[in-house]
Amino acid sequence: MARPFKIVEPTKTYNLLLKTEQYDRLAAVSSKMQQTSREQVAVADLIRDAIEVYLEALEDEVGSNLSDKQ
Secondary structure (H helix, E strand, O other): OOOOOOOOOOOOOOOOOOOHHHHHHHHHHHHHHHHHOOOOOOHHHHHHHHHHHHHHHHHHHHOOOOOOOO
16 A cells, blocks of 8 residues: 655655654654554654744744745
């Protein structure tokens, strides 16, 4: 069975290097969340969520959409 799409918009692949300790911490959180979730919670999901929160905070600080071309 094919894996369902988690992101239903255009995507890019990015190779990320993490410290083992960082990955292990994320994996532990992912595992705990997986136990109470109806869906799979992967480390990649946590990273994507964190990036979105970070971008929103930057946009609030700058006062505009970071993707707007100037």
